[in-house]
Amino acid sequence: MASSSSSSSSSNLKRNCHVFLSFRGTDVRNNFLGHLYAALDQKGVHTFMDSEELRIGEQISPALMEAIKGSRVAIIVFSKNYAASRWCLEELARIMECKEQRDLKVFPVFYKVEPREVRTPRKSYRKAMATHESKFGKDSQEVKRWEKALRDAGSLSGLEFHEGDEAELIKRIIKELSIHLERTPLHVAKYPVGIDSRVQQVISLLENETGDDDVLMVGLWGPGGIGKTTIAKALYNYIEKDFQGTCFLERVRETSNESNGLVSLQEKLLSQILSHRNLAVYNVDGGITLIRERLCCKKILPVLDDVDRLAQPDALAGGGHWFGQGSRIIVTSRDKHLLTSHGITCVHEAKTLSDDEARDLFCRHAFLDRKKIEIRRDLIDRAVHYANGLPLALQVFGSFLCGRKEPAWESALRNLSKSPDHTINSVLKTSFYGLDDKAREIFLDISCFFKGKRIEYIKEVLDNCGFESTIGIEVLIERSLITNENGYLQMHDLIQLMGKDIVIQECRNDPGQRSRLWLFEDVSDILCGDTVKFVYVNVATYHFSYYTNLKISMEIFCDH
Structure with missing residues (x-):
């Protein structure tokens, strides 16, 4: 193990x-280690060096295990007395386990020893292992585990140094590392609550759908703010090491609307x-040909x-035959029909957070300081x-309420119940x-009148009002705006509030x-000022009454 360096907490x-x-x-x-650490630090490479003097007890510390698991590359400096330390051997065994389980990149440096001395073992390594066998027993599982780790690590390709300029060796190490560290993990979220379990669901879907050599396209589907991009980034970080090339294209919708947007993508x-x-692309058709030719293998x-x-995935990832065996294409969208139209049969629906996850995420944003302001549980x-x-809503609400006292919380919550937050609403x-015009009308009717009603009832009313409700409702479901829950139409409360706000914005004051x-209050105010007779439409259902061009729910009269 070693002296010096990181004092970071395990978290x-x-x-x-x-x-x-x-x-x-x-x-x-x-000598060598100090120079290597300084060179890595100068290149901006975050390096963890364990301190031998800080080891307490017989077990490898949880903090050390977290450091190994959280690293992208492990450099093992095999020196003359490396194997004499049981801590070094235990550390090596854990590193090699992470190599198998998590695909940790392991880079051995044979410092004044030969690789065969390590893997056989020979010379000082044989002497050290004999000492461990004497102490723990020749048939000890622990010793066998260490021997296997030495054999596996000593068989890896690495760098050898016996005599000469150590500065040159360090330069070679930095050059090799740059290849492994070139791909930078994407920032996923400030607080990735519930993300790991959702990534594992998608990975299970990938494993069940196809073999390792097949090309698979996977869709992540759900409404805005549900976390599709966050899941996609975490998934990308988790599996990107298995591919020859990777690319995360954010905001495809926005970029493609710009001049030559698809070409730039x-x-x-x-x-x-x-x-x-x-690499220059001059037009979309030329780009399609170039992508197919350059990436087919x-x-x-x-x-x-x-x-x-549909033009977006068609121009960027037209089909499985565009790419080499084992490729995975991830597409996120609010439109399920778009995904299936592109031939994506493996679609994962992003779900809202559970109650415990939602509370956790909200509180992380609302209470950044451990000495948080005391807020009543009912307000939370x-x-x-x-x-x-x-x-998205949990993050926005939590951040907005962070640091505020109870009266401000009460006022903000009253205001939110009347008018949606601008960021979420946008x-x-x-x-x-x-949506097209007819689908918009159906959506607004459902937002204002039909949430929680039976689908058959809604279709009957809408059809009698001149709508083609079957295809309209199907489109709204595909766009993640409404859901069919056991024959009843439902929508997220914030989506309903967004729909009602669109209607209110038509004329806020009148x-x-x-x-x-x-x-009822709005209808009552209008009726008190006008005696024009109502024309009832769809008498069988009595759901809509038309007052000039105004739709009014008849149910408000039943309730009052």
Whole structure:
């Protein structure tokens, strides 16, 4: 083990280290190791070096295990007395286990020893293992485990150094590391609550759907703010090491709407996967041909995030035959029909957070300081309930309420019940504005009048009003705006609030100028000022009454 270095707490080690250094301090502490660590630090490589003096007891510490698991590369400096330390051997065994289980990159440096001395073992390594056998027994499982780790690690390709300039050796190590560390993991979320379990669900889907050599396209589907992009980023980080080339294309919808947007996305896809910085694409059709020709033999992982038109995946990932065996194409969209139209049969629906997850995420954003302001539990419950498991809403509400006192919480929650948050509303409205005019009308009717009603009843009313409700409702379900729950139409509370807000914005100060009314008070105010006779439509259901061009729910009269 070694002296010096990281004093980070175990909570900060996970996924924070680029490189884990395993070494015997008495051999390399005062020369080679110090220079190597300084060179890595100068290159911005976060390196964990364990301190031999800090070891207590017989077991490898949880903090050390977290450091190994969280690192992307492990450098093992095999020196003359490395195997004499049982701690070094235990550390080595854990590193090799992570290599098998988590695909940790292991890079051995044979410092004044030969690889065969390590793997056979011979010379000082044979002497050290004989000492361990004498202490623990020749048939000890622990000793056998160490021997296997030495054999496996000593068989890996690495760098040898016997005599000469150590600075040159360090340069070679840095050069080799740059290859492994070139791909930078994506930032997933400030607080990735519930993400790991959702990533595992998608991975299970991938494993069940196809063999390792098949090309598979996977869709992540759900409404805005549900966490599709977050899941896609975490999934990308988890599996990207298995591919020859990777690319995460964010905001495909926004970018493709710009001038030459699809062409720029094609260029980015090719340049990231092929590591060509100046690969030019002149038009979409040319880009399609170039992608197929250059990537047909490569095992790649492209992620197309926030797709809303079929032309986008058609231009970027037209079909499985475009790419090499084992490729995985991940596409996120709010439109399930778009995914299936592109031939994606493996579609995972992103779900809202559970109650415990929602509370956890909200509180992480609302109470950053451990010495948090005391807030009544019922106010926290109201905020969490209002977000209804939508990660975006939990994040926005929590951040907005952070540091505020109870009166401000009460005021904010009252305001939110009347008017939706602008940030959340703008995300949700994207799906609404992607609808055609008739689908928009059906959506607004459901938002204002029909949430929680039987589908047959809703269709009967809408059909009698001149709508083609069957296809309209199907489109809304595909766009993640409504759901069919055992024959009843439901929608997320914030999506319903968004729909009602669209109607309110038609004329904020005069309800009579809006297209729909659902509050008794608004209807009563209008009736008191006008005696024009009502024309009842669809008498069989008595759900809509038309007052000039105004839709009014008849149920409000029944309730009052």
